[in-house]
Amino acid sequence: MQTNFIIRGFGHYAPERILTNADLEKIVDTTDEWITTRTGIKQRHIVTEGEAASDMALKSSLAALAEAGLEPGDLTHIVVATFTPDSMIPSTACVLQHKLGIKGQMCIDVSAACSGFLYALQTARGYLTLDPEAKVLVVASEVISRRTNWEDRSTCVLFGDASGAVVLTGGDEGETPRVMDMKLAADGSLGDLLSVHGGGSAYSYKLGEPVGEEFFVQMQGRETFKHAVRNMTSICEALLEENGVVKEDIDVLLTHQANWRIIDAVGRKFGIVPEKVFSNIDRYANTSAASIPVALSEAVKTAFIKPGDLVLLTSFGGGFTWGSALVRF
Ligand code: ACO
Numbered sequence: 429m430q431t432n433f434i435i436r437g438f439g440h441y442a443p444e445r446i447l448t449n450a451d452l453e454k455i456v457d458t459t460d461e462w463i464t465t466r467t468g469i470k471q472r473h474i475v476t477e478g479e480a481a482s483d484m485a486l487k488s489s490l491a492a493l494a495e496a497g498l499e500p501g502d503l504t505h506i507v508v509a510t511f512t513p514d515s516m517i518p519s520t521a522c523v524l525q526h527k528l529g530i531k532g533q534m535c536i537d538v539s540a541a542c543s544g545f546l547y548a549l550q551t552a553r554g555y556l557t558l559d560p561e562a563k564v565l566v567v568a569s570e571v572i573s574r575r576t577n578w579e580d581r582s583t584c585v586l587f588g589d590a591s592g593a594v595v596l597t598g599g600d601e602g603e604t605p606r607v608m609d610m611k612l613a614a615d616g617s618l619g620d621l622l623s624v625h626g627g628g629s630a631y632s633y634k635l636g637e638p639v640g641e642e643f644f645v646q647m648q649g650r651e652t653f654k655h656a657v658r659n660m661t662s663i664c665e666a667l668l669e670e671n672g673v674v675k676e677d678i679d680v681l682l683t684h685q686a687n688w689r690i691i692d693a694v695g696r697k698f699g700i701v702p703e704k705v706f707s708n709i710d711r712y713a714n715t716s717a718a719s720i721p722v723a724l725s726e727a728v729k730t731a732f733i734k735p736g737d738l739v740l741l742t743s744f745g746g747g748f749t750w751g752s753a754l755v756r757f
Contacts, residue, residue: 430560433607434599439491440725442473442590456581468688472588472713482523484591485569492593500528506535509544509568509717542745544717567593568717577644588713592721605757612751622746656744667752679737685709685719
């Protein structure tokens with residue numbers, strides 16, 4: 429059985445087009461000051477016409493594969509985390525496989541909203557446990573701009589498009605970066621606080637009917653905020669306790685990038701100084717499942733995360749879903 433889970437490469441990609449807070453001031457009744465003070469967001473990347481989740485996933489995946497020193501044909505599994513797939517069928521993982529020019533691998537999409545990357549990473553650890561020789565591509569890709577109600581100022585200022593990827597394989601004792609342990613959780617009773625119901629089978633539509641608000645992200649922000657801070661903090665505490673790790677051992681805290689106030693609140697609850705908390709929310713906004721792998725890839729490439737660091741990851745998203753992971757670099 430494989431018990432060493434090694435991240436061989438990191439990659440990220442965001443579309444070239446940038447939408448600033450000043451641009452949003454021309455679309456809805458908002459201000460740069462409101463967005464900055466409430467969220468920490470200054471700009472977000474937005475796809476161009478014709479660019480889909482699989483296109484961004486292809487770019488972040490090729491970057492992660494190159495860093496891992498692997499060819500697409502070396503992969504055994506492709507796991508894509510997204511709540512904005514290219515289509516209902518085929519899965520974005522299958523579309524990505526085709527764009528990578530390969531065939532035969534197991535391909536699956538994972539749906540856990542902003543916790544999607546950690547859910548996908550845990551799925552990949554399961555495949556590796558079953559098949560110690562597996563080489564698993566874990567990629568998160570979100571085109572939230574196509575599921576954004578651009579008339580709703582309470583949500584449209586919050587999100588952006590991006591993709592992040594890692595390649596996970598087995599390894600030897602002592603190899604790094606190593607996923608040491610993870611914890612995941614969910615509470616389906618709170619699902620309606622953050623939803624995109626439109627297009628689902630619980631709702632019937634007829635050919636030619638216009639789409640309604642339910643096709644776009646709907647969120648009760650204040651309630652979500654409270655649950656996010658509470659649940660990310662408690663699942664991190666539980667993970668640390670189970671692994672005999674104390675808060676002082678954490679070198680870097682990297683949370684889902686939903687809102688700077690949430691990131692800051694989790695850091696404060698842990699007594700982690702702001703210098704150890706990674707954030708790129710100002711440049712990307714909330715990219716849902718993609719936020720953790722994009723942030724990880726940036727933090728590694730800019731040497732914010734250094735060899736030997738113990739990194740605590742945590743996420744919270746629709747479902748509600750949440751999770752935490754410990755990674756030794
Ligand atoms: N510009 C100006 N004013 C605004 C805007 C805007 N863009 N949006 C809302 N307002 C107004 C509201 O209308 C309200 O006005 P009122 O007091 O006159 O009624 C006021 O600002 C306060 O609104 P709140 O929603 O209470 O503001 P809050 O301080 O809670 O901030 C926010 C809102 C940023 C959404 C915050 O609640 C948040 O970040 N929530 C958590 C988001 C999150 O973590 N999501 C999880 C993952 S997402 C996923 O899984 C896809």
